[in-house]
Amino acid sequence: MPRDAVPPWRYAGVRIAAERLDGGVFESLDWAALIARYDTPDALFYLDSPYVGGEAD
Structure with a gap:
């Protein structure tokens, strides 16, 4: 399907x-x-925690 459709x-x-x-x-x-x-006064961090069983990833 064409995108414009x-x-x-x-x-x-x-x-x-x-x-x-x-x-x-x-x-x-x-x-x-x-x-x-990257730490600065204006920085916002979202740090996704490790997944159980994903240590080898």
Whole structure:
């Protein structure tokens, strides 16, 4: 189906998320290294905890 045939509201959530994440940084580092690298007075961190059984990941 051509994209222009899909109602615009179907993409609204993606657009909103993209705008909110614009300028964000995604990293896969040890938590201490991440904070040492990016910590500033204006920084906000979301540190996803390890998953049980995912130690080998």
